[in-house]
Amino acid sequence: MDEATIQAGLKRYFKFNEFKSELQKRAVTEICQRKHDVLVSMPTGSGKSLCYQLPAVLHEGKITIIFSPLLALIKDQIDHLIALRIRAASLNSKISNTEREALIADLKSTSPNTRILYVTPEQAATPTFKALYQNLLNFNKIAYLVVDEAHCVSEWGHDFRPQYQKLGELRDNVDVPCIALTATANAEVTKDIISSLRLAKGYKLFKTSCFRSNLFYDVYFPNMLEDSFKHLKDFISECLDEQGEKDLPKDQKSCGIVYCRTREQTEVLMERLNKMGVRTLCYHAGLKTMERTTFQEKWQNGDVPVICATISFGMGVDKATVRFVVHWGSPKEPASFYQESGRAGRDGKPSRCRVYYNRSDSKAIEFHLMQDLARAGSKENKKKRMEQTVKGFKKILEFCENPTECRHRLFSNHFGEPPPKCIDKCDFCVDKKKVQEMVEQFLTKSIQFNTKATTYSETDFTDMYGGGRLGISQEQESYEDSDEERHSAFEREKEAKKAANDFIHKQFALRRNQQEVSQETVEKLFSKHCRVKAASSTSTKIKGLTLPTREQYLTRLVDVLSVNYTECQEEPTLDKQDVEDCAVDVEYEIFTVNTNMTMYRSAMAKMICNIKKCTADQFVYESLLTFDPKPAKNETLSDLFRNIKKEQQLKKLDTVESVDTEELLTKVASFPIFQTARQVLHQQNSKPTDSQTKIREFFQKPKTDYINLRDNPTENMLRNAGNRKDLKSLFGDEESDDENASAEEKPSLKTPPYSWNSDDSNHSEKNNHKIIEENDKRRRKSTEEQQEFVEEKRKTHHHRSDHKKKKKEERSHEEANVKDLESLLESEQEKYKEVIDLSEGNEEKSWKRSHSTDRDEDKKRQKDNQQKRNHSPEEEIQKSIIAHRPVDNPVIKSQNGEGSRKPRLKKAEIGGLVVKLLTPAYAEKRFESREVFKTFARNISHALADKDEQEIKEYVRKFLGRNGEITSQTTL
Numbered sequence: 001m002d003e004a005t006i007q008a009g010l011k012r013y014f015k016f017n018e019f020k021s022e023l024q025k026r027a028v029t030e031i032c033q034r035k036h037d038v039l040v041s042m043p044t045g046s047g048k049s050l051c052y053q054l055p056a057v058l059h060e061g062k063i064t065i066i067f068s069p070l071l072a073l074i075k076d077q078i079d080h081l082i083a084l085r086i087r088a089a090s091l092n093s094k095i096s097n098t099e100r101e102a103l104i105a106d107l108k109s110t111s112p113n114t115r116i117l118y119v120t121p122e123q124a125a126t127p128t129f130k131a132l133y134q135n136l137l138n139f140n141k142i143a144y145l146v147v148d149e150a151h152c153v154s155e156w157g158h159d160f161r162p163q164y165q166k167l168g169e170l171r172d173n174v175d176v177p178c179i180a181l182t183a184t185a186n187a188e189v190t191k192d193i194i195s196s197l198r199l200a201k202g203y204k205l206f207k208t209s210c211f212r213s214n215l216f217y218d219v220y221f222p223n224m225l226e227d228s229f230k231h232l233k234d235f236i237s238e239c240l241d242e243q244g245e246k247d248l249p250k251d252q253k254s255c256g257i258v259y260c261r262t263r264e265q266t267e268v269l270m271e272r273l274n275k276m277g278v279r280t281l282c283y284h285a286g287l288k289t290m291e292r293t294t295f296q297e298k299w300q301n302g303d304v305p306v307i308c309a310t311i312s313f314g315m316g317v318d319k320a321t322v323r324f325v326v327h328w329g330s331p332k333e334p335a336s337f338y339q340e341s342g343r344a345g346r347d348g349k350p351s352r353c354r355v356y357y358n359r360s361d362s363k364a365i366e367f368h369l370m371q372d373l374a375r376a377g378s379k380e381n382k383k384k385r386m387e388q389t390v391k392g393f394k395k396i397l398e399f400c401e402n403p404t405e406c407r408h409r410l411f412s413n414h415f416g417e418p419p420p421k422c423i424d425k426c427d428f429c430v431d432k433k434k435v436q437e438m439v440e441q442f443l444t445k446s447i448q449f450n451t452k453a454t455t456y457s458e459t460d461f462t463d464m465y466g467g468g469r470l471g472i473s474q475e476q477e478s479y480e481d482s483d484e485e486r487h488s489a490f491e492r493e494k495e496a497k498k499a500a501n502d503f504i505h506k507q508f509a510l511r512r513n514q515q516e517v518s519q520e521t522v523e524k525l526f527s528k529h530c531r532v533k534a535a536s537s538t539s540t541k542i543k544g545l546t547l548p549t550r551e552q553y554l555t556r557l558v559d560v561l562s563v564n565y566t567e568c569q570e571e572p573t574l575d576k577q578d579v580e581d582c583a584v585d586v587e588y589e590i591f592t593v594n595t596n597m598t599m600y601r602s603a604m605a606k607m608i609c610n611i612k613k614c615t616a617d618q619f620v621y622e623s624l625l626t627f628d629p630k631p632a633k634n635e636t637l638s639d640l641f642r643n644i645k646k647e648q649q650l651k652k653l654d655t656v657e658s659v660d661t662e663e664l665l666t667k668v669a670s671f672p673i674f675q676t677a678r679q680v681l682h683q684q685n686s687k688p689t690d691s692q693t694k695i696r697e698f699f700q701k702p703k704t705d706y707i708n709l710r711d712n713p714t715e716n717m718l719r720n721a722g723n724r725k726d727l728k729s730l731f732g733d734e735e736s737d738d739e740n741a742s743a744e745e746k747p748s749l750k751t752p753p754y755s756w757n758s759d760d761s762n763h764s765e766k767n768n769h770k771i772i773e774e775n776d777k778r779r780r781k782s783t784e785e786q787q788e789f790v791e792e793k794r795k796t797h798h799h800r801s802d803h804k805k806k807k808k809e810e811r812s813h814e815e816a817n818v819k820d821l822e823s824l825l826e827s828e829q830e831k832y833k834e835v836i837d838l839s840e841g842n843e844e845k846s847w848k849r850s851h852s853t854d855r856d857e858d859k860k861r862q863k864d865n866q867q868k869r870n871h872s873p874e875e876e877i878q879k880s881i882i883a884h885r886p887v888d889n890p891v892i893k894s895q896n897g898e899g900s901r902k903p904r905l906k907k908a909e910i911g912g913l914v915v916k917l918l919t920p921a922y923a924e925k926r927f928e929s930r931e932v933f934k935t936f937a938r939n940i941s942h943a944l945a946d947k948d949e950q951e952i953k954e955y956v957r958k959f960l961g962r963n964g965e966i967t968s969q970t971t972l
């Protein structure tokens with residue numbers, strides 16, 4: 001067939017004046033000759049369909065059979081061809097018998113009208129098709145056998161379909177050219193296609209680079225964004241440019257796709273975007289066929305510009321004006337990511353492809369993939385396939401978490417092509433430093449604050465704080481653990497530490513092109529977000545100690561101190577922040593006095609053990625007793641709020657447990673100014689380096705007998721109670737404790753009597769005597785102190801046991817409340833099924849509930865909903881709250897305008913309110929699991945036990961705003 005005929009056919013049948021590319025032209029020309037089998041491997045949107053459709057129509061009197069994977073895809077192709085007046089049909093299970101008979105009759109006739117016949121691989125295996133196929137072969141009526149989306153043939157292709165592999169059998173002893181087309185075949189897949197479809201030796205390959213220069217790729221991390229939904233909305237608005245396109249016909253206007261991982265996500269996101277003014281529909285396999293078709297059509301013809309869809313949407317979607325494709329969560333692997341994102345910019349105009357990468361989401365995927373892999377067991381092929389998928393997914397993780405090269409290289413590497421000349425077609429090539437900084441921040445945050453969600457997620461950290469062998473053996477002493485437990489705890493600690501270290505180093509090494517990463521670099525990154533003092537000196541001061549380890553010990557310390565304080569202090573004056581500040585001091589103390597890793601760990605473990613013991617004995621731990629809280633600086637409203645609360649507590653205004661609004665307003669009025677973030681940062685950066693000074697002091701100062709201090713709780717308490725001067729007066733040693741002198745400067749005078757180095761050769765005999773005397777004196781004194789302390793404790797013991805009883809009662813009361821809360825949660829979830837849609841099978845219902853159509857069924861539903869709305873969960877809770885309130889409840893008073901005091905809620909009411917406020921976030925899958933949701937609902941309810949409704953709402957709003965995803969590691 002000559003070039004002129006082909007060119008004329010292009011114009012006549014497809015209304016195109018020229019070929020889309022030189023490669024398209026060459027492929028069409030080759031196929032038209034019918035001499036060879038052909039493999040076309042061209043990017044998405046490059047016009048592969050025309051490569052077989054034009055030759056098909058140019059061979060009059062013959063039929064081309066196309067094997068295509070999806071009925072929806074087939075339908076689109078047929079609609080397109082019929083619109084061009086080309087006779088195309090499909091033989092499938094969905095057509096009626098009459099239609100089937102008519103079609104088969106036409107195909108068997110001497111001059112069939114049908115030129116193009118689409119068949120699914122499943123249909124190809126039926127006797128009906130086989131008989132028809134044989135008939136067509138007998139009469140030499142087949143022009144081509146075409147296999148579209150040929151990667152489905154391969155076990156290593158992302159859409160593997162076993163039935164596809166059987167297509168090769170149709171080619172046995174058949175002399176009809178085979179055309180295979182794919183957009184996503186790497187070397188392995190290509191090899192598979194060739195052998196499975198039995199492409200003849202002299203087959204021709206038409207392949208172009210997979211690089212799509214009109215597509216811009218970037219990655220964002222929702223947990224680093226203030227409001228990820230708003231970020232998405234802004235991105236969409238930017239891409240759609242509705243204002244600039246207002247005069248265009250609607251089907252030519254820009255549009256976009258947001259790919260979500262779950263059906264639920266598509267619906268939640270659709271609702272969010274609609275609320276923010278972006279007209280959006282959703283699409284997933286749980287919708288009824290009618291709905292799916294309607295929504296796809298509405299999007300396709302431009303009625304609605306955005307569609308939130310699962311990956312089932314898109315195959316065969318041929319819309320030229322897709323200006324953006326978003327992956328809301330990790331794509332699955334490079335080939336399908338290429339395919340999905342490649343639906344953007346099919347008209348060749350600049351378009352955007354963005355991933356909003358979410359670590360916990362991807363960890364969940366990884367977990368499931370690993371489970372699938374484990375399930376594959378000994379089935380060799382299945383296992384291999386799963387391994388391939390896991391490998392592909394890991395490439396995506398690296399693409400998002402460790403970008404070391406141009407984003408487009410994910411694809412060129414995958415398809416075995418040379419690197420593309422991207423220049424400015426991805427965020428990495430535009431500003432490599434910015435991307436790396438963003439990733440560093442993301443990783444630092446993830447590693448430090450979300451350790452459970454990282455590589456070592458399976459490791460139990462609860463025993464990591466035992467402090468090694470010594471600490472654990474001490475824990476064992478107090479709690480009588482078995483040898484086995486002790487051993488396994490130690491092993492777990494070792495494993496957890498190793499995993500953490502490997503992870504950190506791997507992450508940073510990857511991003512620095514495999515260069516060795518110094519501990520210093522890691523610490524520098526961590527120190528940006530840590531709470532411990534003297535963070536930057538961690539590894540200099542104690543070799544081998546890392547900031548994450550210190551932070552983790554600190555967290556543990558805060559936990560045990562908090563429990564101790566809440567359980568043992570009857571009239572609390574410290575708030576949560578104070579307890580944390582106290583823990584920071586205690587940790588810093590241990591950090592400064594210990595010189596190596598083992599000592600630090602054992603001191604921490606011992607400390608934790610002591611605190612737990614005190615809690616068991618109902619004593620407030622001494623560091624808390626003597627802690628002198630620093631007033632909050634009133635730099636932020638929460639500081640202010642905290643200070644007022646404290647003042648009230650001090651004034652013993654326990655009866656009024658909520659903040660007096662009047663007082664708050666007065667204070668707010670006198671509130672200096674709201675500082676800009678920059679100012680706050682500046683202040684933080686320039687705040688006196690208290691910790692640094694102390695570190696320096698540690699090295700310069702004469703060494704106090706820290707060992708004794710550490711081992712002697714009473715002294716420790718006294719030491720905490722005041723500064724060194726207090727110690728001096730206590731121990732009557734003026735000379736030894738001179739704050740200003742350094743041991744190096746005046747060794748003989750300034751060496752403390754109870755020196756660290758007992759064998760110091762500089763000490764005179766006299767001095768040694770003095771030391772011993774002083775030590776004895778001090779020991780005597782401390783023993784007296786201890787006895788006094790114990791006596792005092794004994795006196796209060798009686799009182800304590802009463803208190804214990806009271807506590808026990810309170811606890812059982814609280815347990816009852818927890819139960820209440822749980823049942824409330826259950827009922828609340830029932831009510832919120834509309835959005836939560838917990839059970840898989842409910843998606844249909846869920847969709848119907850959350851979206852309105854004009855069908856009768858939906859009208860009825862709307863009516864139902866209207867009724868439901870009259871008794872919305874919110875109202876019901878409100879009702880139940882009011883119903884449960886005593887008549888003289890201040891809320892009722894204040895509602896009537898009679899009372900000025902803020903209403904206090906009952907615990908169960910608080911529980912209900914908190915559950916209600918958290919439920920939308922649960923519906924959006926922002927909670928790691930149902931258990932995590934329950935735990936947070938419970939913990940928040942407890943923490944807000946003394947707050948009023950407004951404060952609770954405000955707190956939950958902030959908590960949700962602060963935490964994108966809520967995992968078991970998230971802190972309140």
Ligand SMILES: Nc1ncnc2c1ncn2[C@@H]1O[C@H](COP(=O)(O)OP(=O)(O)OP(=O)(O)O)[C@@H](O)[C@H]1O
Pocket residue numbers: 016018019020021042043044045046047048049050182183316318320346
């Ligand atoms: N010669 C041409 N001139 C102009 N437009 C063309 C030409 N050939 C094809 N197109 C258009 O290019 C778009 C993409 O074509 P097609 O759907 O065949 O791509 P594809 O390579 O099969 O993509 P995918 O792999 O995503 O299915 C279609 O809108 C099609 O009409």
